Amino acid sequence: MSVTHTLEADVLRRQDPQLADILHGELDRQSTTLQLIAAENFTSPAVLAALGSPLANKYAEGYPGNRYHGGCEMVDVAERLAVERAKDLFGAEHANVQSHSGSSAVLAAYAALLRPGDTVLALGLPYGGHLTHGSPANFSGRWFDFVPYGVDAETGLIDHDQVRTLARTHRPKAIVCGSIAYPRHIDHAFFREVADEVGAYLIADAAHPIGLVAGGAAPSPVPFADIVCATTHKVLRGPRGGMLLCGSDLAERVDRAVFPFTQGGAQMHTVAAKAVAFGEAATPAFAAYVHQVVANARTLAAGLAAQGLVVTTGGTDTHLITADPSPLGVDGRTARLRLAAAGVVLDSCALPHGDVRGLRLGTAAVTTQGMGEEEMVRVAALIARVLRGEGESHTAREEVRELAGGFPPYPR
Numbered sequence: 052m053s054v055t056h057t058l059e060a061d062v063l064r065r066q067d068p069q070l071a072d073i074l075h076g077e078l079d080r081q082s083t084t085l086q087l088i089a090a091e092n093f094t095s096p097a098v099l100a101a102l103g104s105p106l107a108n109k110y111a112e113g114y115p116g117n118r119y120h121g122g123c124e125m126v127d128v129a130e131r132l133a134v135e136r137a138k139d140l141f142g143a144e145h146a147n148v149q150s151h152s153g154s155s156a157v158l159a160a161y162a163a164l165l166r167p168g169d170t171v172l173a174l175g176l177p178y179g180g181h182l183t184h185g186s187p188a189n190f191s192g193r194w195f196d197f198v199p200y201g202v203d204a205e206t207g208l209i210d211h212d213q214v215r216t217l218a219r220t221h222r223p224k225a226i227v228c229g230s231i232a233y234p235r236h237i238d239h240a241f242f243r244e245v246a247d248e249v250g251a252y253l254i255a256d257a258a259h260p261i262g263l264v265a266g267g268a269a270p271s272p273v274p275f276a277d278i279v280c281a282t283t284h285k286v287l288r289g290p291r292g293g294m295l296l297c298g299s300d301l302a303e304r305v306d307r308a309v310f311p312f313t314q315g316g317a318q319m320h321t322v323a324a325k326a327v328a329f330g331e332a333a334t335p336a337f338a339a340y341v342h343q344v345v346a347n348a349r350t351l352a353a354g355l356a357a358q359g360l361v362v363t364t365g366g367t368d369t370h371l372i373t374a375d376p377s378p379l380g381v382d383g384r385t386a387r388l389r390l391a392a393a394g395v396v397l398d399s400c401a402l403p404h405g406d407v408r409g410l411r412l413g414t415a416a417v418t419t420q421g422m423g424e425e426e427m428v429r430v431a432a433l434i435a436r437v438l439r440g441e442g443e444s445h446t447a448r449e450e451v452r453e454l455a456g457g458f459p460p461y462p463r
Contacts, residue, residue: 172225287328288419398412
């Protein structure tokens with residue numbers, strides 16, 4: 052950690068030792084376990100510095116040059132910088148960087164293009180769709196008529212024939228492409244073709260792959276989608292938050308959908324941290340990083356398959372892997388808990404076709420720490436040993452602690 056953060060930690064220790072202990076405990080947890088949750092990553096110290104900056108004090112409803120509060124001169128500069136960096140990074144005509152989260156960004160996209168009751172075609176939740184893609188527990192499922200498409204039973208790949216048939220049958224107002232548990236690249240050109248055929252908007256939910264897009268390790272949805280929704284954490288390695296990318300023709304509708312329709316004042320410290328992350332993502336070092344993320348994921352997927360797990364779609368194009376551990380004698384929920392006890396942190400998820408829970412894991416965080424393909428081979432073997440119940444649980448925990456200790460996320 053930087054000297055600045057060390058001093059801030061000392062201040063917190065004196066002011067509120069109880070909370071300081073909590074923060075220290077979380078840093079210790081992150082530093083001594085393997086972070087394989089596909090949606091998580093480690094931000095840079097520069098991003099953390101922006102998050103803890105005086106911009107956290109500023110109320111800034113509105114947009115640069117048109118705020119509802121005074122004293123916004125500097126936050127206007129910060130937001131303009133974030134917007135320009137996002138536009139340059141992704142080749143977009145317009146960027147909105149105020150969304151508080153990925154779900155907030157999706158809500159704003161729907162608000163910009165749809166009205167309650169409109170029909171929307173999206174990947175079904177059992178196949179990797181997000182809550183905002185039509186879950187009855189979410190605003191999306193309550194406000195819109197979602198029609199789910201799925202994946203091929205044999206390959207696990209999106210069923211393009213079904214997508215086209217459903218689009219022609221239901222004539223949706225919008226089609227959503229994107230997933231939280233689909234390990235392959237999305238064919239954005241195909242979805243654009245289908246959307247044009249039925250007169251629908253195309254919304255790309257790129258929350259997971261947007262960091263890969265930034266570094267050139269995944270195809271960009273920007274040239275094809277009417278609106279791209281994304282998060283700024285995950286592989287992009289920025290602060291927790293959301294953003295939207297679109298053409299100039301939809302810029303005003305998107306901005307008004309974010310503010311004042313779906314949320315109030317922007318979190319300006321987070322906006323500034325997004326600017327830092329966009330700047331970092333434009334570097335050759337970041338491009339090398341995301342390609343290593345993918346290489347690590349492919350190696351880990353191959354290692355898990357070799358150990359007997361069934362890897363969905365037979366591998367991955369991205370940072371993300373889904374796998375069925377049942378050949379090793381455990382279901383997804385049991386596997387997640389057993390691995391957590393050993394210090395391996397990942398998620399369980401629904402698997403296509405059948406009431407089966409599997410594992411969802413990713414390589415963004417461990418790659419940020421500096422781990423490579425050699426470590427991924429070791430991680431795959433470790434996961435398999437834990438799931439098979441081989442050896443003592445404390446032995447696996449010590450191995451995880453030793454491995455993580457060699458790659459501290461924030462070297463002091």
